[in-house]
Amino acid sequence: MTSVSVRDLSLNFGAVTVLDKLNLDINHGEFLVLLGSSGCGKSTLLNCIAGLLDVSEGQIFIKDRNVTWEEPKDRGIGMVFQSYALYPQMSVEKNLSFGLQVARVPQAEIDKRVARAAEILQIQPLLRRKPAELSGGQRQRVAIGRALVRDVDVFLFDEPLSNLDAKLRSELRVEIKRLHQSLKNTMIYVTHDQIEALTLADRIAVMKGGVIQQLADPMTIYNAPENLFVAGFIGSPSMNFFRGEVAARDGRSFVQAGGVAFDVTAYPARTRLQPGQKVVLGLRPEHVKVDEAGAGDAAHQAVVDIEEPMGADNLLWLTLAGQSMSVRIAGQRRYKPGTAVRLSFDMGVASIFDAASENRL
Amino acid sequence: MLNLVANNSMVTEHEAAPDRITSGPRGPKPRRTLSRRNIVVYGTLIVVALYYLLPLYVMIMTSLKGMPEIRVGNIFAPPVEITFEPWVKAWAQACTGLNCDGLSRGFWNSVRITVPSVIISIAIASINGYALANWRFKGADLFFTILIVGAFIPYQVMIYPIVIVLREMGVYGTLTGLIIVHTIFGMPILTLLFRNYFAGLPEELFKAARVDGAGFWTIYLKIMLPMSLPIFVVAMILQVTGIWNDFLFGVVFTRPEYYPMTVQLNNIVNSVQGVKEYNVNMAATLLTGLVPLTIYFISGRLFVRGIAAGAVKG
Numbered sequence: 001m002t003s004v005s006v007r008d009l010s011l012n013f014g015a016v017t018v019l020d021k022l023n024l025d026i027n028h029g030e031f032l033v034l035l036g037s038s039g040c041g042k043s044t045l046l047n048c049i050a051g052l053l054d055v056s057e058g059q060i061f062i063k064d065r066n067v068t069w070e071e072p073k074d075r076g077i078g079m080v081f082q083s084y085a086l087y088p089q090m091s092v093e094k095n096l097s098f099g100l101q102v103a104r105v106p107q108a109e110i111d112k113r114v115a116r117a118a119e120i121l122q123i124q125p126l127l128r129r130k131p132a133e134l135s136g137g138q139r140q141r142v143a144i145g146r147a148l149v150r151d152v153d154v155f156l157f158d159e160p161l162s163n164l165d166a167k168l169r170s171e172l173r174v175e176i177k178r179l180h181q182s183l184k185n186t187m188i189y190v191t192h193d194q195i196e197a198l199t200l201a202d203r204i205a206v207m208k209g210g211v212i213q214q215l216a217d218p219m220t221i222y223n224a225p226e227n228l229f230v231a232g233f234i235g236s237p238s239m240n241f242f243r244g245e246v247a248a249r250d251g252r253s254f255v256q257a258g259g260v261a262f263d264v265t266a267y268p269a270r271t272r273l274q275p276g277q278k279v280v281l282g283l284r285p286e287h288v289k290v291d292e293a294g295a296g297d298a299a300h301q302a303v304v305d306i307e308e309p310m311g312a313d314n315l316l317w318l319t320l321a322g323q324s325m326s327v328r329i330a331g332q333r334r335y336k337p338g339t340a341v342r343l344s345f346d347m348g349v350a351s352i353f354d355a356a357s358e359n360r361l
Numbered sequence: 362m363l364n365l366v367a368n369n370s371m372v373t374e375h376e377a378a379p380d381r382i383t384s385g386p387r388g389p390k391p392r393r394t395l396s397r398r399n400i401v402v403y404g405t406l407i408v409v410a411l412y413y414l415l416p417l418y419v420m421i422m423t424s425l426k427g428m429p430e431i432r433v434g435n436i437f438a439p440p441v442e443i444t445f446e447p448w449v450k451a452w453a454q455a456c457t458g459l460n461c462d463g464l465s466r467g468f469w470n471s472v473r474i475t476v477p478s479v480i481i482s483i484a485i486a487s488i489n490g491y492a493l494a495n496w497r498f499k500g501a502d503l504f505f506t507i508l509i510v511g512a513f514i515p516y517q518v519m520i521y522p523i524v525i526v527l528r529e530m531g532v533y534g535t536l537t538g539l540i541i542v543h544t545i546f547g548m549p550i551l552t553l554l555f556r557n558y559f560a561g562l563p564e565e566l567f568k569a570a571r572v573d574g575a576g577f578w579t580i581y582l583k584i585m586l587p588m589s590l591p592i593f594v595v596a597m598i599l600q601v602t603g604i605w606n607d608f609l610f611g612v613v614f615t616r617p618e619y620y621p622m623t624v625q626l627n628n629i630v631n632s633v634q635g636v637k638e639y640n641v642n643m644a645a646t647l648l649t650g651l652v653p654l655t656i657y658f659i660s661g662r663l664f665v666r667g668i669a670a671g672a673v674k675g
């Protein structure tokens with residue numbers, strides 16, 4: 001059963017087209033993350049679903065009801081904003097109950113729902129305070145509470161954590177995940193933080209220029225990106241890319257990139273790689289094995305440029321046949337700059353894209 | 362021996378440490394009250410203040426003297442014999458051409474003009490500004506452009522057409538007519554003021570209220586109004602002083618029995634019959650200026666804050 005369904009949605013601001021014929025189906029109880037760089041139309045899409053922007057074309061369904069022309073309050077959604085957007089002159093309690101009072105919910109029911117939200121979010125001691133007297137994390141909790149009391153099926157989050165510092169962000173991230181597991185609502189969550197996206201999402205929609213590039217679960221997005229943009233956008237440090245040409249020798253396939261030939265016979269290609277085809281080979285930093293130089297074949301000899309120890313793991317920046325690349329290894333393995341090393345690659349988890357269309361092969 | 366040396370060095374280190382702390386600068390940096398910078402700043406301020414206060418001083422002193430003393434004395438001298446006679450006369454007995462009941466009539470006329478004009482114009486302008494800033498209705502841009510243009514048209518070219526319009530409406534010469542005129546002329550600048558202030562409030566707050574189900578009026582009354590006290594104070598000061606000090610519209614659009622205080626003041630000061638009673642004139646002028654002056658004193662601080670918060674933002 002779909003909870004939210006967006007059909008052929010277009011949105012223009014005057015002559016600027018921000019969303020163009022966008023389609024998206026979100027299942028009941030699903031946690032969907034909209035991920036993309038700044039200005040790609042994530043907030044715009046969310047505002048369209050919330051009813052805060054009039055769409056130029058297309059339809060929006062929530063719980064199989066066409067809500068394209070409905071007011072935000074009638075759509076059965078709750079929304080949490082990046083700047084919290086708490087009413088500054090009202091106490092926390094008033095903030096939570098404002099929407100219910102507007103909807104003329106009986107006072108007993110209001111009290112019950114506010115108490116429940118306050119308990120879930122652990123903000124009971126703050127109910128009498130004004131927003132100015134709260135910390136950033138507490139404010140965001142109140143903002144979530146305001147969506148919670150509305151008793152709705154769909155929660156919309158627009159970068160709720162991006163105004164918080166790193167530590168609070170990871171704490172609240174866990175809380176939001178816990179909230180989703182206990183409430184089992186549909187949640188649509190906008191962020192440009194890939195860690196948030198990967199940790200929270202059931203499915204991620206990676207957006208660019210108002211178009212969804214890939215819609216899949218986090219592991220698929222990470223391991224089998226559909227195109228070059230998704231591959232480069234997800235992962236930190238970014239995937240290593242090698243531009244080259246497919247070649248076949250002795251019944252094996254190779255990608256010849258500059259001075260290096262990568263043996264890609266083990267790559268699970270969707271269509272056979274044609275010799276002479278121009279491709280881009282993508283290798284994640286943690287999918288490269290580093291050994292001492294000398295032993296075995298001399299094909300993949302590299303030199304360590306810079307070492308970035310990060311505690312749990314160690315990031316090496318290497319030069320392989322004149323091309324720079326990054327490799328992630330265990331934290332206790334240290335290499336001095338200038339050391340020569342030998343690399344081997346796991347082609348089973350590599351990605352190969354067509355150089356022209358930039359799509360996965 | 363070795364032990365001793367080690368001990369020694371330890372002792373010196375021990376002593377050096379507190380020394381370093383006490384000898385260096387510590388705590389708030391001392392400031393001399395009579396530095397050259399302070400003398401220049403306060404000197405300038407005092408001179409400027411004197412420049413503006415001197416006329417006021419002369420007026421107050423003169424208004425407290427009797428006519429014989431004025432004829433004799435120098436204008437800076439304080440009164441030898443303080444008398445409130447001129448103030449009483451200005452308020453209750455001064456003659457303006459036809460009648461001799463002083464400024465009091467003009468005062469009450471001005472109150473009856475200013476209070477409704479201020480309330481109505483601020484109410485309408487704040488709603489206009491809110492609608493323009495938050496609800497992008499069809500034709501909003503055109504409406505706004507017209508308002509802006511309106512703010513730059515000189516009053517004088519519109520006087521005659523407005524006289525005709527008011528006459529056709531049957532309110533020419535009445536207080537109602539003048540209130541309408543003041544409300545209309547306050548509209549462009551006030552709407553601009555409110556629009557800019559509301560546009561500066563976070564947009565997400567407005568969106569949150571809409572998701573909460575609040576409509577046009579609920580958002581205005583429950584969300585926007587409570588956040589906008591400073592800008593309302595600014596608007597009130599602008600309007601009260603503007604309308605209270607107005608002379609032109611008062612003369613043009615009302616009959617003598619409805620003349621506002623400023624017009625009456627002019628008639629008293631410029632009346633040609635009899636001797637010029639400087640003390641009465643000064644008292645009358647001070648009485649007329651008292652209302653804007655009071656407003657400034659009460660809300661000057663809020664005024665500055667409001668201007669800083671709202672009016673300068675695009």
Ligand SMILES: Nc1ncnc2c1ncn2[C@@H]1O[C@H](COP(=O)(O)OP(=O)(O)OP(=O)(O)O)[C@@H](O)[C@H]1O
Pocket residue numbers: 013016018036037038039040041042043044045192
């Ligand atoms: N009111 C508007 N008028 C014109 N263009 C707009 C308006 N609002 C947004 N845009 C444009 O639409 C595009 C998408 O904006 P949107 O706010 O959806 O981006 P976003 O993906 O949420 O980015 P961010 O991560 O920075 O929040 C941007 O290029 C922006 O310039």
Ligand SMILES: [Mg+2]
Pocket residue numbers: 042043044158
């Ligand atoms: Mg955004």
